[in-house]
Amino acid sequence: MTTTVAAPATSSGPVARAKVRRGWTQHGLLFVAPFLLIYVVFLVWPTLLGFRLSLSSVNIAGGNDHLVGFANYAEAFGDPRMWRSLWNTLVFTVLSTIPLVLLGLAFALLVHHLRFMQWLWRLSFFGPFLLPSAVVSILWLQMIYPPDYGLLNGTLGTDVLWLGDPSTAMWSVVLTTVWWTVGFNFLLYLAALQAIPHHLYEAASIDGATAWDKLRSITLPLLGRTTALIVVLQLVASLKVFDQIYLMTGGGPEDATRPIIEYAYDVGFTGYRIGYASAVSYILFVLIVIVSLAQLRLFRKREEVAS
Amino acid sequence: MTKRFSVSQVVLLLVALVLAAIWLAPIAWAVATSLKPEDETTVTPLQWFGSEITFDSYALVLETGGILKWAVNSTVTAVIVTFLTVLFSAMAAYGFARTQFKGQRVLLALILAGIMVPPQVLIAPLFAEMVAFGLVDTWWAIILPQVAAPLIVFILFKFFQDVPPELEQAAFVDGAGRWRVFFTIVLPLSRPVLAAVSIFTFINTWNNFLWPFLVSTDPNTMTLPVGLANVVQGTFGLRYAQIMASVVLAGLPLLVVFVLFQRQIVRGVAHSGLAGQ
Numbered sequence: 024m025t026t027t028v029a030a031p032a033t034s035s036g037p038v039a040r041a042k043v044r045r046g047w048t049q050h051g052l053l054f055v056a057p058f059l060l061i062y063v064v065f066l067v068w069p070t071l072l073g074f075r076l077s078l079s080s081v082n083i084a085g086g087n088d089h090l091v092g093f094a095n096y097a098e099a100f101g102d103p104r105m106w107r108s109l110w111n112t113l114v115f116t117v118l119s120t121i122p123l124v125l126l127g128l129a130f131a132l133l134v135h136h137l138r139f140m141q142w143l144w145r146l147s148f149f150g151p152f153l154l155p156s157a158v159v160s161i162l163w164l165q166m167i168y169p170p171d172y173g174l175l176n177g178t179l180g181t182d183v184l185w186l187g188d189p190s191t192a193m194w195s196v197v198l199t200t201v202w203w204t205v206g207f208n209f210l211l212y213l214a215a216l217q218a219i220p221h222h223l224y225e226a227a228s229i230d231g232a233t234a235w236d237k238l239r240s241i242t243l244p245l246l247g248r249t250t251a252l253i254v255v256l257q258l259v260a261s262l263k264v265f266d267q268i269y270l271m272t273g274g275g276p277e278d279a280t281r282p283i284i285e286y287a288y289d290v291g292f293t294g295y296r297i298g299y300a301s302a303v304s305y306i307l308f309v310l311i312v313i314v315s316l317a318q319l320r321l322f323r324k325r326e327e328v329a330s
Numbered sequence: 331m332t333k334r335f336s337v338s339q340v341v342l343l344l345v346a347l348v349l350a351a352i353w354l355a356p357i358a359w360a361v362a363t364s365l366k367p368e369d370e371t372t373v374t375p376l377q378w379f380g381s382e383i384t385f386d387s388y389a390l391v392l393e394t395g396g397i398l399k400w401a402v403n404s405t406v407t408a409v410i411v412t413f414l415t416v417l418f419s420a421m422a423a424y425g426f427a428r429t430q431f432k433g434q435r436v437l438l439a440l441i442l443a444g445i446m447v448p449p450q451v452l453i454a455p456l457f458a459e460m461v462a463f464g465l466v467d468t469w470w471a472i473i474l475p476q477v478a479a480p481l482i483v484f485i486l487f488k489f490f491q492d493v494p495p496e497l498e499q500a501a502f503v504d505g506a507g508r509w510r511v512f513f514t515i516v517l518p519l520s521r522p523v524l525a526a527v528s529i530f531t532f533i534n535t536w537n538n539f540l541w542p543f544l545v546s547t548d549p550n551t552m553t554l555p556v557g558l559a560n561v562v563q564g565t566f567g568l569r570y571a572q573i574m575a576s577v578v579l580a581g582l583p584l585l586v587v588f589v590l591f592q593r594q595i596v597r598g599v600a601h602s603g604l605a606g607q
């Protein structure tokens with residue numbers, strides 16, 4: 024799949040090329056037009072408008088719309104609650120990415136080596152991913168984390184406050200997130216495992232390799248590319264965290280879990296400062312673009328090495 | 331050799347059973363709670379089963395809550411988003427892969443760059459736009475921004491580039507136009523990848539929370555996740571059996587669909603998810 028990305032669109036042989044010259048080209052833009060219209064109105068324009076808003080003092084009703092230069096950014100960089108929410112976002116990203124990648128891999132290796140009841144393993148590990156964030160959050164908030172009658176303390180015999188204690192709240196949010204979304208990485212790893220040619224293992228078996236040898240010198244190296252992709256996807260997904268935190272803790276206790284998207288939402292939609300909210304959002308935007316560009320570089324390098 | 335293999339299979343099976351039980355426990359707990367009489371939902375020490383199994387909470391939730399209406403809203407908006415996204419993205423991807431026009435490279439680059447733009451950072455400007463268009467509290471406000479999905483164009487673009495052009499050329503020689511070739515040859519040929527991106531899009535849309543939450547304040551236009559979050563927490567108070575009945579009803583549809591179409595969904599998610607590879 025990857026090798027053909029760079030192939031020019033005109034590589035379609037003489038007949039197609041002749042057709043292209045004989046006037047098919049006029050249709051090209053028509054094919055692209057419907058998507059392009061929606062894309063420009065609902066993605067390109069908002070991206071530009073967001074930057075413009077971030078330079079203004081506009082409120083949610085559209086009033087007080089004066090350009091203030093980079094004052095919102097200056098304010099954000101001096102705002103301890105912005106720093107706190109940015110810090111929370113980074114902590115959540117690190118704490119969630121590690122188990123989400125490692126457990127996803129472990130589950131996939133396990134299921135890949137099992138011969139029975141594939142549907143059960145897939146339903147168990149991937150099923151939660153299909154639940155809306157509201158379902159997951161309400162379930163964990165109302166029936167699993169409550170210290171007195173919740174499932175966790177009741178089963179473990181512990182007395183932890185989970186979401187209620189600033190020192191455990193972020194870990195609890197991470198735990199819920201891992202349960203909810205590990206299935207996605209699990210499926211990606213499972214697909215990658217199934218794509219590894221069987222004969223590699225057979226050849227290794229003939230050479231007397233143990234299961235551990237095969238895992239270390241065939242499976243894991245061949246999963247390197249998938250792992251790089253999953254890590255980047257996971258980093259970006261975790262940086263954008265909002266739903267489950269907003270719904271379970273509302274950012275508390277004592278701002279211990281509030282992520283930056285929620286802070287942008289708070290100042291913009293409950294504090295009515297759309298200009299400032301845009302500036303806060305764009306700080307995260309820059310972070311995500313950096314991670315995405317790192318991904319592009321990473322994959323380009325690998326493609327060069329591969330070819 | 332065979333014996334050692336089967337021992338390791340048994341060990342792996344046991345590990346998997348334990349993990350699967352842990353992973354299913356929260357869902358099972360929601361179901362168990364929803365089937366208890368309301369006054370037995372918070373007893374300590376914890377009990378999985380109440381004195382009787384009752385469906386009263388489900389009856390109450392379906393009668394009094396908006397859950398059916400939200401389910402309809404979710405289904406309709408997710409179907410429309412999926413249909414428009416896949417149709418428009420396939421057309422655009424085909425246009426980029428198989429035709430030539432002025433500015434093609436620049437437009438393609440513009441669309442690929444959009445993959446890096448997370449919709450979550452655009453909530454303020456998008457909301458301002460919706461206010462200006464007068465679309466707040468309509469289905470279109472929920473639907474249209476979700477159709478602007480450059481990742482789907484990219485996935486289909488890569489797919490169309492790999493389709494051998496010879497398949498289309500016979501039709502061209504017979505005098506068919508680009509559009510007929512696209513709709514009668516290319517699209518049917520692409521059914522597996524179209525199914526994959528459709529499934530991926532549908533799941534994402536069905537579960538999307540932040541954007542529908544921002545643009546719907548009227549319970550009549552809310553999607554299932556938004557309605558659940560907004561209204562259930564506010565009005566049901568401490569009626570846990572009913573809350574869990576709502577949670578089960580809201581979570582069930584996709585789980586049932588998954589059990590029925592597991593192979594297609596697994597392939598669809600894996601294919602779309604691995605698209606960057």
